[in-house]
Amino acid sequence: MPRENIGLKAIIAIHDTTLGRHLAERECGIMITKKMRFVTSCAFPKGTYKNAAAGLNLGGGKAVIIGDARTDKNEGMFRAFGRYIEGLSGRYITAEDVGTTEADMDTIYQETSYVTGKSKAFGSGGNPSPVTAYGVYVGMKLAAKEAFGTDSLENKRVAVQGVGNVSFELCRYLHKEGAQLIVSDIYEPSVKRAVDAFGAEVVNVNDIYDVECDIFAPCALGAVINDDTINRLRSKVIAGAANNQLKEQRHGDLLHEKGFVYAPDYVINAGGVINVYDELLGYDRDRVMKKVEGLFDSMTKVFDVSKRDKIPSYKAADRMAEERIASIGAVQKSYLKGRRIFMSLNYDLVIIGAGTGGYVAAIKAAQLGKKSSDC
Known part of the structure; x- marks a missing residue:
């Protein structure tokens, strides 16, 4: 067959x-x-x-x-x-x-x-969408505090672009706090669901950029901050669940120049990957939620670096991530160097560092007739 x-x-x-x-x-x-x-x-x-x-x-x-x-x-x-x-x-x-x-x-x-x-x-x-949504909600509150002096979202007008799994849960958090929701989606049942559950106002997908609001939340596909949309935005804050919201990095520069408070997408929407990563450790919901709440501190650092160095928030986030990658990369190189020395010299004992403990270990090795090397 x-x-x-x-x-x-x-x-x-x-x-x-x-x-x-x-x-x-x-x-x-x-x-x-x-x-x-x-x-x-x-x-x-x-x-x-x-x-x-x-x-x-x-x-x-x-x-x-x-x-x-x-x-x-x-x-x-x-x-x-x-x-x-x-x-x-x-x-x-x-x-x-x-x-x-x-x-x-x-x-x-x-x-x-x-x-x-x-x-x-x-x-x-299970489904990581609720955890992702909670992380976006936490990050949005921090962005609101940066823009308005308070993290309260009560009576704030939030324009949500896309009402998928994550953004529906985000709307639930926003509605509970008393935010006013304006939503759009290409899929009519998703829009109706948000209207029925939260009393959301509905606008056409092409009009969501023109809505007078406090917060614009991109929660659909990427590249929505671009040459065609950036001058249409009427919010003070941009904070949403979508990946790759900036079509090009220069659009992040333009947001900074125009005075928008932009929550870098990969920082604010990290709740989902935190949730699924924990499965590799043996899933613990309390541990996950504590880690997600830490996104508030991550966003705080992003905005602090942005203000201190007078750079756009997306560049501040990139810098923080690159510094961690470089730091861990240096650790890995140090370890590999030690392993190569061990293999090339055929020593029975390799001493990492030259502190007191290292010398004691070397002496004991010598007493046993073993060769040793500081790395």
């Missing part, structure tokens, strides 16, 4: 291994062209920065399944994707993102253990 073509088309982009192996979220949505989606996929060195800024020992990567999340998904597609991941032997770990669900992760899990965001029945944290 001839084998049927499953039709899987996917890209896995792995960026950096300095901090650890790659734990990435996946994106499966409507693809306009392969070229456009490939560019988006390769824009994910920011995944490395996200993990670095969140204090996680992970590298960065991203996978994209090319297709329509509402019509093209099937069991064979996800199982084939899982088998490919299994073949990478742990160098890449996948997770849920735009267009995928907890059930999809369960399907992938049939073929590989290198997947997070599975059902809680498998001992995981």
Whole structure:
């Protein structure tokens, strides 16, 4: 019987291994062209920065399944994707993102253990969307404090672009605090859900940039801050869940020049990756939420560096992430150098450092007739 073509088309982009192996979220949505989606996929060195800024020992990567999340998904597609991941032997770990669900992760899990965001029945944290949303909410409050002098969101007008899994949960937090919600989405049922649950005001997807509001929350796809939209924005704060919100870095410079308070996307939306990373440690919800609340401190540092060095907030975030990557990279190089010396000299004992403890160990080694070396 001839084998049927499953039709899987996917890209896995792995960026950096300095901090650890790659734990990435996946994106499966409507693809306009392969070229456009490939560019988006390769824009994910920011995944490395996200993990670095969140204090996680992970590298960065991203996978994209090319297709329509509402019509093209099937069991064979996800199982084939899982088998490919299994073949990478742990160098890449996948997770849920735009267009995928907890059930999809369960399907992938049939073929590989290198997947997070599975059902809680498998001992995981389940859908990470609520945790991601909480992190965005925490970061948004800090951005509001930076702009308005208070972190209260009561009566603040928040324009939410896109009402997917994460942003719906974000709307729940905002509604509970008394914020006024204005929403848009290309998918009508998502809009209706937000109206029914939170009494949100609805605007056309093309008009969301023109809304008079306090906070603009990009929560759909990336590159929404661009030449066509930046002069239309009527908010003081930009803080949302979407990845790669700036089409180009110069748009971050323009936001800074125009006086916007911009919460760098990969800092504010790190709650999801914090949640799935904890599954690798043995999932503990309290530990996760404590770590996510720490995003308030991360955002505080970003804004402090931005003001101190008079640079845009996105550059401040990049600097913080790069410093951590460089620091850990230096540690790794030191260790590897010591290992190479051990192998090349064939010593039985290698002393790391030349402190008192090192000398004592060297003396004991000498008494045993062993050779030793300071590294």
